[in-house]
Amino acid sequence: MSLFARHDSPVIGALFFLLWGPILWAGHLTIAYGGQALLCTLAASSADFDAATAIRLLIGVTTLASGLASVFGAVVPRLPFRLLLRRRPVDADDGTLIGIMRLLSALASLGILFAGVTTAVLPVCAQGR
Amino acid sequence: MRIWKTPTGWRLPTAVNNTVIGLLYIGAAFLFFVLAGILALVMRIQLAVGDQRIVTQELYNQLFTTHGTTMMFLFAVPAVEALGVMLLPQMLAARDLPFPRLSAYAIWAYVIGGLVFFSTIFYDLAPQGGWFMYPPLTTTQYSPGNNADFWLLGIGFIEISAIAGAIEIVVGTLRTRPPGMTLAKMPIFAWSMLIFAGMIIFAFPAVILATMLLELERAFGWPFFSAELGGDALLWQHLFWFFGHPEVYIIFLPAAGLVSMMVPTFAQTPLVGYRLIVVALIATGFFSFGLWVHHMFTTGIPTLSLAFFSAASMAVSIPSGIQVFSWIATIAAGRERFRMTVPSLFILGFLFIFVLGGLTGVMVAMVPFDWQVHDSYFIVAHFHYVLVGGMVFPLFATFYYWAPMVSSRMLSERLGRWTFWLMFMGFNVTFFPMHIVGLQGMPRRVWTYPSMMGWDLLNTISTIGAFIIAAGVLVFIIDLARNFRFGQVGPDNPWGAGTLEWLPNDVYSTRSIPLVRSREPLWDQQNLAEEVKNGHHFLPGAPTGGRETVVTTAIEAKPQYIIQMPGPSWTHLFAAVFTAAFFLLLTIKAVTIAITCGVLAVASCLIWAWQLDRPGKGEVDIGGDIRVPTYITGPQSHSWWAMVVLMLVMGSLFIAYVFSYLYLWTVSPDVWAPDGSPMPPHVAYPLLSAGLLVGGVALLALAYRALPDPGKRSWEAFLLLVLASCAMAAAVGIEVWGHWITGLRPDASSYAAMVYMAALLTGQGALAVIVLCLFAGARLATRQMDRVRRVTFDNAFLLYAYTAGQGLFGLLLVHGFPRLLV
Known part of the structure; x- marks a missing residue:
């Protein structure tokens, strides 16, 4: 029996696989927070611009897209595994990586949903005081 | 020992x-x-x-x-x-x-x-x-x-x-x-x-x-x-x-x-x-x-x-x-x-x-x-x-x-x-x-x-x-x-722990480097401590005759090569003392002495770096019928990894700058730029600057092809390194000069300060790149760098490519935004 695994996993692929959910969460927060700031600035300089609709649309679409992608990672992790590590999972170590990725994706889905729903209940550009 | x-x-x-x-x-x-x-x-x-x-x-x-x-x-x-x-x-x-x-x-x-x-x-x-x-x-x-x-x-x-x-x-x-x-x-x-x-x-x-x-x-x-x-x-x-x-x-x-x-x-x-x-x-x-x-x-x-x-x-x-x-x-x-x-x-x-x-x-x-x-x-x-x-x-x-x-x-x-x-x-x-x-x-x-x-x-x-x-x-x-x-x-493992730090060790860590099969190897691998102590695992000796350890792959931990590590030296100590002096003397506005200390710090770092990148000693046996090389370049090398991590640091710094630029614009879009500010420089300036950055990368790619065989010297590669350094310096200089001649001054407004800050950040990277390229040139001239032994060149090339990329993005931001948006 060989002392070591026969495969060599690509490091960047493994990194992106493990961080699938957190990367989606970070992207969602960046787009939501940055997009809202940008659109509110544009609305302040143009009376015709409907910031509320634009922001709700942007954050709604982003939440849906990143949330679904994150849930997908948690439910069907083998597909991103094959895509990013360019091989099938074979041993217990791969099982551990997949387990970590699934739980992180599930947590990230919660984070995305938690931040996304706020758009439905709060004014979009009003100052906090 | x-x-x-x-x-x-x-x-x-x-x-x-x-x-x-x-x-x-x-x-x-x-x-x-x-x-x-x-x-x-x-x-x-x-x-x-x-x-x-x-x-x-x-x-x-x-x-x-x-x-x-x-x-x-x-x-x-x-x-x-x-x-x-x-x-x-x-x-x-x-x-x-x-x-x-x-x-x-x-x-x-x-x-x-x-x-x-x-x-x-x-x-x-x-x-x-x-x-x-x-x-x-x-x-x-x-x-x-x-x-x-x-x-x-x-x-x-x-x-x-x-x-x-x-x-x-x-x-x-x-x-x-x-x-x-x-x-x-x-x-x-x-x-x-x-x-x-x-x-x-x-x-x-x-x-x-x-x-x-x-x-x-x-x-x-x-x-x-x-x-x-x-x-x-x-x-x-x-x-x-x-x-x-x-x-x-x-x-x-x-x-x-x-x-x-x-x-x-x-x-x-x-x-x-x-x-x-x-x-x-x-x-x-x-x-x-x-x-x-x-x-x-x-x-x-x-x-x-x-x-x-x-x-x-x-x-x-x-x-x-x-x-x-x-x-x-x-x-x-x-x-x-x-x-x-x-x-x-x-x-x-x-x-x-x-x-x-x-x-x-x-x-x-x-x-x-x-x-x-x-x-x-x-x-x-x-x-x-x-x-x-x-x-x-x-x-x-x-x-x-x-x-x-x-x-x-x-x-x-x-x-x-x-x-x-x-x-x-x-x-x-x-x-x-x-x-x-x-x-x-x-x-x-x-x-x-x-x-x-x-x-x-x-x-x-x-x-x-x-x-x-x-x-x-x-x-x-x-x-x-x-x-x-x-x-x-106490005994070697007084708490009965399962992890490797409780193996018998000395200044060189363990006598041999164990093959690990579980998360608690001392609990799961019977007699591991004794086997390690008796040198039955990897690298029981010193095949290169110096300080060394095994480098393994990042995910599966397969042995890849032997890294030759430097020993005691005064250089890092002097570098630390002079770097500290540089910053602290700047604080009390003792500029001349501070700059002198800064130069001495760079000199100490160069002497320190000169002693690294030693030639390989061929393949060596590390135990378990495994032979690995003692020198490696490219993406598998640990120094390549360190340079990539450094680039991530520089990238984070630049992203923080981009955030700051956009943040100030969102806070005060009406003064971006303020009334009375000069028009931006003619588009030829950023284009020329961008051309020099891209050209510099191309020069280094040519230098890579011109690297000599081991033991030889290549003046062509040397010249290309020097030219690439000049291109980088000129690119930053032209960007600053372009804004300066329009009359824009960094203390006039936050917009102007942000414009010059982009050049300053790229200039900071450019300075490091130029020092590194000239250092690589010096090693080339003294036959200490060639197409095999080229870690210094790889690092210079990586940093150059990153800095050029950052410079191009900075040019796009400063000259394109918000002008292209509004």
């Missing part, structure tokens, strides 16, 4: 072994903990009763600023980084971390810079703006003199030292694990240090940029934070807290990692929920970057933005909770009753205090509650519960647990119990009343208060508690001093 011998006598400072410099590192961090603690005692005496006049208001401001700054920057982060330097190689059974001189440089720079910074409290030169130094309070208008500059330059410099350590830890954890220790078998402490280092790489550049901007405003009037010229003081808060909040987890995660190593030992069972703990560490690290605005809930940010960050603040409690439950489950699942030793007491104390701090953390994550308690003593109580509970208690557990590994002697159980109970009781007596006094309305950072407010009794109790903590620390110091003289010599 002779190869790894630690220098003695006056040559001791040249040592680079992780066991020696790690001790210096942790010793210095503990010294700063004691010094900052003494400042806290002075503050508590001042606040013991109302209407006290023991210290002046100015001195009190200096005391809390120096206390906070020292605890956060000179104690907490360095202490955990020191534990990484000291423990990681032992846990990974590596001979040392891959860049021993870089570690030693970082440590000496920190020791020298830290001592000078702390000493400012004795000369009335300490800053007074609090540990987060908010402008406009810290601009020259409200903070004249050099006090604030000591913070800005001193702390900025110490953060560079922390980043150097982080690069070492990332490469060390991913590339110097023992054969067979896959990612899934890595000790939890290694996971936590990997995430810790990753967080430093992405968080610290934000505050480095912030300190650069504020120092530029103070020294040259570039108005980044002055509202009257289009700047915004809140930009500082965004940059500072983008670093400052992850900083809390940067401190906590390694401490949690240590707890995850100790709990299974005392329960004599594997950690329950290994995967969950890894998930919790990664999730906490990630989520912590989405929380920074929760320090700014009262600044008038749009309600919706607050909601995003409030949600993330509550979400981060989930992974923290996962860890706590996992530790409790491990204690409950133990094969035998959880052993109540001094480290276990500190762990249980940590659980109690940290959970309370976490609960108040969820309270302040709710915006309305935060508005009520913001800047009150409730917040002081909350963050001390989190930080002291989350980091100081695990640190003391660590001292007691790993002392036998460092000195082969156990610390005293009897004195340790005294230390624990004094610290535990003292801590709660000090900080619990602060919740109440905060809810009663006592604001933080007040040097005194009127007696009629009804806050006296609770403050007196807090002061008594502070002295009880001090007594606990004093008992620990006595125990430590006794340990090195009278401590009981």
